[in-house]
Amino acid sequence: MDFSYTEDQTILLDGFKRFLESDIRPIADQYRDKFIPKDKARDIQKSLIPFGIVNGFLPENDGGLGLDQKSYGLLMHELARVSPDICITTQIFGITSKLIAASPEHLKQRYIGDVLTCEKFASVALSEPDGGSDLASCKLKARKEGNHFIINGEKTWNSSGGYSDFLFLLARCIDGDQDQGLGLFLVDREMGYETHDLEKTALNSQSTAQVFFTDVKVPESHMVVAPPNAMKSMMKTLAMSRPIVTMMALGIAQAALDEALSFAKDRKQFGGPIAGKQMIQDKLATMATKIEAGKLMALKALDAIDRNDSTQIPSAMAKWYGTELACEVVYDAVQIHGASGIIREYLVEYLHRAVRVFPFTEGTTEIQKLMIGRYLTGISAF
Ligand SMILES: Cc1cc2nc3c(=O)[nH]c(=O)nc-3n(C[C@H](O)[C@H](O)[C@H](O)COP(=O)(O)OP(=O)(O)OC[C@H]3O[C@@H](n4cnc5c(N)ncnc54)[C@H](O)[C@@H]3O)c2cc1C
Known part of the structure; x- marks a missing residue:
């Protein structure tokens, strides 16, 4: 196993880190806890494209750069370190560009550009x-009528939902009185869905939305995955995305460690900087080790994707363990700050709120453990 970065990865990461400090950090600071309007969000994402981070992992014949998943994960880690919010919008571009690249040709041609x-x-x-x-308990229904589907129901927690011009929708397909199982549709905003942004503890610079469908008419040609195969297809998509989410959570943890280190060197108690106290060093060392352990697990899962190897279990392990470790690291960063750690002025106060999302988004810790348990025992406890 080779744990070193390639020369290309080193050059890419160095350039990206410089760009993040000069161009993205000021925006992240300006918009912390404030919604970034769509036009501004678009400009930000466009500025990230040259680094291959938005969709560069697509093959070159699909318009990407053919970037490997490990490099993509390392870039997302650095982006989350500077802005957890912007990173989520970028990650959704990543997932949706993969979905559109795998869509039927006529949809791909129309939307991928x-x-x-x-x-x-x-x-x-x-x-x-x-x-x-x-x-699998999906209640939103797509009822077949001629060569269209009529969609009724509600979705929620839709990242980039408020910004969306179209979305990939998991729906229960009904034909006459027959439940055909779950299909995946590409639904254009022009077809008539409505969104409402949710206010959360953190990550409010980007959109997380409820989505409402009332008699939305979608042509049959907009079916991306026919029933009953959509669940299986989405499980594969999520398994590929979970190590990226883990790298993002650990990016937030790294930002918290950076803050804690700087604070600990500066803050003096009992005649010297608290960084010189043994129990503070214990915390700092443990935090750095946890980040390293989580990253290694996520990179191993990303490596499995690069090699077209089975990734469900490495991804599940990396996701639950890495995101929980990230929360522990940020908790200790707040502790090192003392009371200052809960003051808005200090970045760790924000990071503490932001990191909390990661153990449940894209599959909770409990669900990842159930997947691993099923793999180990051959018994499903779901
Ligand atoms: C910021 C953010 C962005 C998101 N983005 C998206 C998005 O873009 N698209 C999208 O579709 N969704 C998105 N989600 C939703 C996310 O995937 C869900 O929150 C997650 O899957 C968990 O679902 P839930 O919150 O309804 O919890 P529930 O499923 O209701 O679970 C509640 C609790 O019970 C536990 N639990 C559930 N079943 C079991 C079981 N069998 N055994 C033991 N414990 C169990 C869970 O682990 C959890 O702790 C997002 C969520 C957030 C917060």
């Missing part, structure tokens, strides 16, 4: 008010 240039925003609508972990 605008996604690759970040001209149009897409999102992924799986979760419902009554079905988050249990996606």
